[in-house]
Amino acid sequence: MSHCKITKIIVVNLFLLAAASLVSARETIAIVGSSTVYPFSTVVAERYGRSNEKPTPKVESTGSGGGMKLFCSGIGTNFPDITNSSRRMKKSEFDQCQKNGVKEIIEVHIGYDGIVLANSIATKPMNLTRKDIFLALAARVPGEVVGQLIKNPYGTWKQVNEGLPATKIEVLGPPPTSGTRDAFVELAMEGGCKQIPWIAGLQKTDKDRFKTVCHTIREDGQYIEAGENDNLIVQKLQANPRALGIFGFSFLDQNADTVQGSQIESIAPEFDSIADTSYSISRPLYFYAKKAHIGVVPGIEDFLYEFTSERAWGGEGYLAEKGMIPLPNDMRRSRAKKIRGLVTMNGDEPLK
Amino acid sequence: MSKEPIYLEKIQRSLVGRYRAERVFRGCGMLAVSLGLAAVLLVFVDIFIKGTGAFSATYIALDVTYEKDLLGIENFADQRQVNSGDWEAVYKQALRRDFPDIRKRGERRKLYALVSSAAGYDIKDRLLANPGLLGSKETLWVLADDDIDSYYKSWLDGNAYTARLTDGQIRVLDTLINTERMQLRFNANFLTRGDSREPEQAGIWGAVIGSFLTLMLTLVLSFPVGIAAAVYLEEFAPKNKVTDFIEVNINNLAAVPSIIFGLLGLAIFINLFQIPRSIPVVGGLVLAVMTLPTIIITSRAAIKSVPPSIREAALGMGASRNQTVLHHVLPLALPGMLTGAIIGMARALGETAPLLMIGMVAFIVDIPAGFTDPATVLPVQIFLWADSPERAFIEKTSAAIMVLLGFLVTMNTSAVWLRKRLERRW
Incomplete structure (x- = not known):
């Protein structure tokens, strides 16, 4: 047989294969989105698959933004059914969805995740305020005159705040592509930034300037981008006891023997303090499902049911065991009812 | 007086220096080799110590x-x-x-x-x-x-x-x-099951099967196409500017970062041909495109190493060009081509970057039963476990690396063995 013939056969087979996979409807639920929600979404997927004897949903970790883009690309089995997000859907994303025919979206607020600033247990725990964090990590900080910005001059924590130790500012954190970084900037940096009156005033008058001032992290070596892998940051903290690291609460929870969380405004990052929102650097976790896919891809409704059952997202459910901070009891009950009734977003939500 | 004694003296004198230079040179070489070996050993020992725990539960x-x-x-x-x-x-x-x-x-x-x-x-x-x-x-x-x-x-x-x-x-x-x-x-679970979010239940078998399906497809697609291209370029194509251009581009393609092939796969196979994400079909296609240049280059080298006398003898006996290539050149070049293919496959086995774009970096519990079931591959499994918060995944990660290394060593050894066994020298 000549090689041409073999090649021809392969090409023909390939197209048949591709065609076959196109024709066959998808049996597996496809989930994409945030890497922060991934550890929780996967647990639910696995439990759902095992107890229902159905194909286990496939979960991809694409990041919140990437997930939204895929999710809002259209309706049909070639597009994901569910996207996870470590922030609420943006107005622009909602519009994009509407434009591409993804009209009916079920929004599920599943719980919270805390972001911690931790250091090695070999040193004393820190007690920071959000203002300290902003002053220590912003690229430009307010000078002596109101309205004046200077390049960040602070080298040690003591220079930022008299009450802090005289150690060098050294913070290991995620790169800009990470959802954790987005949330950290928005919650910790902006939170601290707003405490300076004239900058807070900018929020109304010059939004763009407000954002650049509050959201820009210094690049002179004090803040070290340590990659997306939170385990790596934990390991680096063990090697360098003077440094602080930024990562998700579940990593602190799993490594309590080597790292400790800094208090923020005198409140330690603990399960309860994040749940009652007294710990200030925490963010909501969401997922979004397409109503139009219910009945087309089997099992979406059952998956929603499993996710919103008490044994999953409840106060003592298996998600809490994995480090997710659950919603308050009454909120959970009313939300579960709404979600199981497949109530969709109507566009009146206060989206950013 | 003859000048010879002076020459001899000169040689004698320089000999000491030359011997010393040689010793230093050899020493440097040995140092380089042992440094490399030490690094590899360190990594292996570290992985081995961390990973053995995963085989018991x-x-x-x-x-x-x-x-x-x-x-x-x-x-x-x-x-x-x-x-x-x-x-x-x-x-x-x-x-x-x-x-x-x-x-x-x-x-x-x-x-x-x-x-x-x-x-x-x-x-x-x-x-x-x-x-x-x-x-x-x-x-x-x-x-x-x-x-x-x-x-x-x-x-x-x-x-x-x-x-x-x-x-x-x-x-x-x-x-x-x-x-x-x-x-x-x-821990039989580790060798027989798919991924899980509970470390004690997580297994590598799903990823092994995913890798196997993907690589099968890669081999079936890239090997014949690669050989056909190499044979044409070496034996039939005229030597002109067009073939020069093609050659330069094949070499370029071999050096392109693998993530670009992933983007290509996303644009062509998923967005244009509408093949679903995360399945071995897409993975195999992308990796086939990625390994194709490597296979073409090694196959061409193998064909080149067949002495022209073989071709001339065949042509002289009245064989057509086609017969010469199929009956004489190809069988002699095949061992070299196979080695190239295996090395290309070994590289494809270790890739994660191109798979990121086409959705094979995913949490998949069920063991894939065919080319159209969602699947992931070994290096991706390692990446996903390394990123998990649960501490028990540290030993799973190292154990998965041990499994991957096992496959790589087997493939590379068989490439060496094949070459030793089938290669003919002239």
Whole structure:
């Protein structure tokens, strides 16, 4: 047989294969989105698959933004059914969805995740305020005159705040592509930034300037981008006891023997303090499902049911065991009812 | 006077220096080799030390009774009842009986948490396979939770890791250890199951099958196409500017970062041809495009190394160009081509970047049964585990690296063996 013939056969087979996979409807639920929600979404997927004897949903970790883009690309089995997000859907994303025919979206607020600033247990725990964090990590900080910005001059924590130790500012954190970084900037940096009156005033008058001032992290070596892998940051903290690291609460929870969380405004990052929102650097976790896919891809409704059952997202459910901070009891009950009734977003939500 | 003695003297004098230079040069070479070896050894030893733990898992012995009332199942033929049966009740009852003084609700929950959530399913599988056990008693070894596994392994090493456990749990564990009801056993789950978010239930087999399916497709697609291209370029194509241009581009393509092939796959196979994401078909196609240049280049080198005298002899005996190539050149060049293909496959086996774009970096529990089932591959599995918060995944990560290294070493050894065995020298 000549090689041409073999090649021809392969090409023909390939197209048949591709065609076959196109024709066959998808049996597996496809989930994409945030890497922060991934550890929780996967647990639910696995439990759902095992107890229902159905194909286990496939979960991809694409990041919140990437997930939204895929999710809002259209309706049909070639597009994901569910996207996870470590922030609420943006107005622009909602519009994009509407434009591409993804009209009916079920929004599920599943719980919270805390972001911690931790250091090695070999040193004393820190007690920071959000203002300290902003002053220590912003690229430009307010000078002596109101309205004046200077390049960040602070080298040690003591220079930022008299009450802090005289150690060098050294913070290991995620790169800009990470959802954790987005949330950290928005919650910790902006939170601290707003405490300076004239900058807070900018929020109304010059939004763009407000954002650049509050959201820009210094690049002179004090803040070290340590990659997306939170385990790596934990390991680096063990090697360098003077440094602080930024990562998700579940990593602190799993490594309590080597790292400790800094208090923020005198409140330690603990399960309860994040749940009652007294710990200030925490963010909501969401997922979004397409109503139009219910009945087309089997099992979406059952998956929603499993996710919103008490044994999953409840106060003592298996998600809490994995480090997710659950919603308050009454909120959970009313939300579960709404979600199981497949109530969709109507566009009146206060989206950013 | 002749000049010879002076020359000799000069040579003698320079000899010392030349010998020294040679020794230094050799020393440098040996140092370089041993540095490389030391680095490899360090990595291997580190991975080996961290990873061996994953091949054993902690089990707890419980005296269980299989009672119908406990399971809440009337009729075992009814699939619905079987699925909703309370299989976990079996081990929960055994734990309650063994530790009767633990009564508070919260403490009971902590007690039940010692056992892996998989234990219920294992009991279900056992009972469905042996229906005769119903109503009887037995001592059953059930899988322990990953926190218990970490605790027991670190306890055996003399430095118990207690941060994730309560004092009550540690007391229970001490009782279990003292009565020899806790044991490390071979972890068959690791070699037979797919991914899981519970470290004690996670296995590598799903990723091995995913890698196998993807690589099969890669080989089937890229090997014939690569050889056909190489044969044409070497034996038939005219030597002109067009073929020069093609050659430069093939070499360029071999050096393109692999993520670009992933983007190409996303644009062409998924967005244009509408092939679903995350399946071995897409993975195989992308990796085939990626390995194609490597195969073409090595195949061309293999064809070039066939002496022209063979071709001339065949042509002289009246064979056509086609016959010369198919009957003489190709069989002689095949060992070299195979080696190239295997090395290309080994590279494809280790790739994650192009798969990121086409959705194969995903959490997939079910073991893929065909080319159109969602699948992931070995290096992706390593990446996903390395990124997981649970501490017990550290040893799984290293063990998965050991499995991947095993495959790579096998493939590369077989490439060397094939070359030694089939290669002919002229």
